Amino acid sequence: MSNTLASINIAFIGAGSMAEAVIRGLIDKGGVQGERIFVANRSNAARLQELQQTYGIRYTQDEAAKEQAIRQADVVVIAFKPKDAAEGVRLLRGLLNERQLLVSVIAGLSIETISGLLENPRMPVVRTMPNTSSTIGLGATGISFSAAVNAEQRQIATDMFRSTGIVSIVDEPLLDTVTGLSGSGPAYIYFMMEAMIEGGVQGGLNREEARRLTVQTVLGAARMVETTGEEPAELRRKVTSPNGTTQAALELMAGRGFSETVTQAVLRSAERASEIGAAISDSVTSQNK
Numbered sequence: 001m002s003n004t005l006a007s008i009n010i011a012f013i014g015a016g017s018m019a020e021a022v023i024r025g026l027i028d029k030g031g032v033q034g035e036r037i038f039v040a041n042r043s044n045a046a047r048l049q050e051l052q053q054t055y056g057i058r059y060t061q062d063e064a065a066k067e068q069a070i071r072q073a074d075v076v077v078i079a080f081k082p083k084d085a086a087e088g089v090r091l092l093r094g095l096l097n098e099r100q101l102l103v104s105v106i107a108g109l110s111i112e113t114i115s116g117l118l119e120n121p122r123m124p125v126v127r128t129m130p131n132t133s134s135t136i137g138l139g140a141t142g143i144s145f146s147a148a149v150n151a152e153q154r155q156i157a158t159d160m161f162r163s164t165g166i167v168s169i170v171d172e173p174l175l176d177t178v179t180g181l182s183g184s185g186p187a188y189i190y191f192m193m194e195a196m197i198e199g200g201v202q203g204g205l206n207r208e209e210a211r212r213l214t215v216q217t218v219l220g221a222a223r224m225v226e227t228t229g230e231e232p233a234e235l236r237r238k239v240t241s242p243n244g245t246t247q248a249a250l251e252l253m254a255g256r257g258f259s260e261t262v263t264q265a266v267l268r269s270a271e272r273a274s275e276i277g278a279a280i281s282d283s284v285t286s287q288n289k
């Protein structure tokens with residue numbers, strides 16, 4: 001395997017929203033040429049054509065040429081849904097070799113299950129949990145490596161996801177927690193934004209104005225935490241005048257279990273990742289019997 005992100009060939013299997021988010025980061029920020037990226041999808045040729053037109057990636061409708069492209073890739077990224085994972089990884093069994101790197105973005109799917117499906121414990125596997133903000137280079141990705149991943153491959157995988165945002169290298173069991181926090185996290189913020197916009201509308205603002213104010217408020221709040229380095233709790237206190245408007249709002253939120261709900265949501269998502277992983281593993285075990 002060559003040693004820089006810009007000089008390797010990457011194959012994506014599964015051409016959904018997560019694959020596109022990473023591809024866009026690689027091209028816009030990682031210096032990867034579109035022609036070094038091959039994309040395969042189970043169906044929907046129109047989707048592959050759209051990705052080719054937007055990013056200049058390669059694809060083919062020919063099964064033998066597809067297999068050849070996967071065999072020749074330095075890095076193969078699996079980006080299909082957990083329900084398709086067992087079948088999808090099994091199909092790669094005869095195509096991968098140990099000089100390649102397999103990168104998974106699939107929630108819950110463990111390195112052990114992947115190695116088992118490939119029937120090759122020596123296959124270098126990187127399990128990751130990115131998020132959709134990778135699309136604009138503001139992703140947050142958790143990464144862990146199988147024992148077979150060498151130093152150069154670690155660097156390549158880290159560089160791949162650094163080109164889409166920040167990277168946090170964690171022990172594999174913690175990837176479920178990363179899933180609960182930053183993998184699913186954008187949805188929590190969007191949920192909050194939906195509710196804030198609704199509050200603005202119910203208070204008399206038109207929806208467009210409520211949306212504009214909400215977006216800037218969320219952007220500004222995140223940037224304040226990032227640029228001042230202050231704790232969110234401290235910044236919250238600075239907004240909250242004694243017996244003022246914010247205090248009234250926060251008391252209502254606290255009374256309805258806001259903090260506890262959000263904390264439990266993170267943990268529930270993590271637990272769900274673990275359940276999804278266990279279901280894939282169980283289905284593989286029962287099929288092998």
Ligand SMILES: NC(=O)C1=CN([C@@H]2O[C@H](COP(=O)(O)OP(=O)(O)OC[C@H]3O[C@@H](n4cnc5c(N)ncnc54)[C@H](O)[C@@H]3O)[C@@H](O)[C@H]2O)C=CC1
Nearest residue numbers: 014015016017018041042079080081082084088106107130
């Ligand atoms: N959407 C998100 O926010 C995040 C998703 N993920 C993970 O990314 C993975 C993909 O999610 P999305 O992109 O949202 O899914 P998606 O449903 O948009 O895309 C998956 C694509 O894979 C294709 N596919 C399925 N089996 C295949 C096979 N054997 N060979 C080739 N193509 C195959 C499907 O036809 C589909 O086009 C999931 O496993 C999810 O856990 C991870 C982090 C965040």
Ligand SMILES: O=C(O)[C@@H]1CCC=N1
Nearest residue numbers: 107131179183184185
């Ligand atoms: O909802 C899901 O299962 C995926 C994984 C993290 C974000 N979306």
